[in-house]
Amino acid sequence: MKAVDLRKLGLALAAPVLALLVAFLVTSIVLLLAGDPVVAVWTQLLTVPRPRLVVAIINGATVYYLSAIAVAIGFRMNLFNIGVDGQYRVAAFAAAVFAGQGWLPGPLNIFVSLLIAVVAGALWAGIAGWLKVSRGVSEVISTIMLNAIATGLVSYLLFKVADSTTGSNVTNTKVLPTASRVPGFPLIPGTPNKVYGFILLSVLIGVGYWVVLNKTRFGYDLRATGRSETAAVASGVDVKRMVLTAMLLSGAVAGMVGMPLLFGQDFSYGTTFQPGLGFAGIAIALLGRNHPVGIGFGALLWSYLEQQGNGLQINVGVSSELVFIIQGVIVLAVVIAYEVVRRAGLRMEQRNVARQLSDQPGPSNPERVTA
């Protein structure tokens, strides 16, 4: 049993390592073809980040982590929630509008705003879920459309509620009262910058995701539906209800994506609020193989590449967009590598089982009985 576990672990690690190597090679080739300095680029990217950057990497990963967990909830039952991007926008906007009013005292204001974000994200995703179960609309299509609608809707509403007293030309919601801000942790020495307090939220969601999926009846039903919808139906799972619930849950987590930014950095929702978090989440969920720990590594890697890439332009004279190439190749390679490794693993296990059985004493080979 132990040996099997070790091999499984080896197989699980083989794929991402392979993907990283492929990304390294492909990027190097791109740099060579473009006539850019290969060694200098990798030196910049692989240098040990300074404390200020370490904080930025952790903070970036905190946000990505939530987004990837939201996507992973859908992935575990073969639902492709491409709409995390729209869901976090709608949620962050709704929460920011409420929190900015400061109707409730400090911590309570944070808690209720968080709740509003969760509900808003869930409802926005719920539209796609409802369309799927009632009308058979593919969630891929509907969530992409809902992303576009979310962007438009939020921009439109933002203009209506924009805080005009700030006197700046940046449009944003009313800034949070100081008492409603989540203080950071001075985790990294050597820099005044602090790690988001909401890193705890990410950890909590990660643990919750793992517990619900692996330890509860509901999680079992959800995974069963993802593995084989036909078998799940025959086992008594109400697949429609499962689809709706999973979409709502995915949306609820998506609703939290913007919260570390809102309460720990921006203190309002505006036109400069970080975009594209939902799409990064898809890539990271793939990279982390929907596993809470894997996603953690994936989120850190993503954030690391982006932060280290920021210096490319200044230090090496290469556009920092290079990082997008690396990220893209990693995702492509990792998807292929996982499939290759999965098949190899299946074959290995089948052979292994057959061998172990034929070693057993007695009439253990069913074929012999047939022949």
Added chain:
Amino acid sequence: MCAITDSAQSAVNAGSTIAPAVELRGITKRFPGVVANKDVTFSVPRGTVHAIVGENGAGKSTLMKILYGVQRADEGTISVDGAAVSLHSPSDAIDVGIGMVFQHFMLADNLTVLENVVLGAEKRHGIADRARAEIVRISGEYSLDVHPDDLVADLGVGRRQRVEILKVLYRGAKTLILDEPTAVLVPQEVDELFDNLRELKSEGLTVIFISHKLDEVLSVADSITVMRRGTTVATVDPKSVTSRQLAELMVGSELPSPSTEVSTVTDRPILTIAGLVLAEAEGRDILHDINLTIHAGEVLGVAGVEGNGQAELVEAIMGMREPSAGRILLEDKDISDWHTREIREAGVGYIPEDRQRHALLLDAPLWENVMLGHQTQTPNVRGIWVDAAGAKAETERIAAEYDVRTPSIYVTAHSLSGGNQQKLIVGREMSHTPRVLVAAHPTRGVDVGAQAAIWEQIKKARREGLAVLLISADLDELIGLSDTIRVILRGQLSGDFDPGVVTAEDLGAAMTGAV
């Protein structure tokens, strides 16, 4: 019987002197733990229609995949025109003149016939006028009535099939394999297809025709090979057999010694179905006015050729299909509008027909599979929590008690052989003290050892007072296990047959509607 044209007749006669178009000798194909084909041997003379019949799971499709180069045989030889060939891929097969017409058409609707035909064969006659002329020539030569510039989307099913046939002829096939070609056709189209086949034959082509519809086979084939449990059991002349005899060969007539066990049938009805109807949007009902009662300790066997409503009957009982009318009673409770989960919790065990799709999570470890279908019941869960320890202990027990041969309960279901998968499923279903067991083809695709074990379990269930609904295509199994046998044909149930006196002939006749 069938109109054999002169040229075909001469081809048949000549077959004794010239090498057969296709000859298979000792073809054996093993999948992990299961023998899909075993010592398959037959030969097809050029210019004849040769039918291969057998129940689903008899090994026909594996055989065809081997013949078409999709899979390779572990043993045995294939000869084409007397020369041994080695087929590694479909393109090897087409190179030696073997073409396949699949049951599910592989045509692009939004392209024309011409475009579909040349797709992938552009090198043959180009993609324009030469190809068009060739299509017109083939269509004319074999009376296929196919026009190169028609849009495939506008064509009916029968004509699409002829496009498929033309496609393989265009690629130079001399031997055509047709996989269940009549399954998608209405009767008139079937007649047209058979005319086409006779035309092909008269032009010296060879047709291998796979089916389980005996009447059709008898009307079109020059010779018939019967497959059962992966091997060829006989090759017969259609002029000298009846469809009853064929049915017997297909499902096996060597009956096991009659069940020596005393009847355990009680007068306590456990499962009662009254006036059950499953209507389809158009046409006739899938199930029409089904009435049956199964008592405690009774095995009710349902015989029938695949696709006559048995799968739907099972799904209706399990709550996976909503009946249009009628009632399903579990003892005295009406469960017809219950959800699948409630029905399973109420004590209905279920062994689905397609275990890989409906009974297993192939990528999940065995202990998670043991939970499947019982994920709301002890020992698998405690409240809302999965009780992994309980489920694992239960899996160890089932593996030992039901002789599931596996090195560990942590391997995936995928890595077990079919027979061991099925023993695990049977064990799982029997472990929750069911009152009813719905078993659809419980021994399909499993080895003989597992088959005997599963039969023993069903007998044990009967002794313990379960009501068992046994759906099977294997008459040995039905006659050996059942207390009562009913035959399902076109969604309707026949009257009772007594397994003590009924013959496989009687059942075969009732199954094919030949009574």
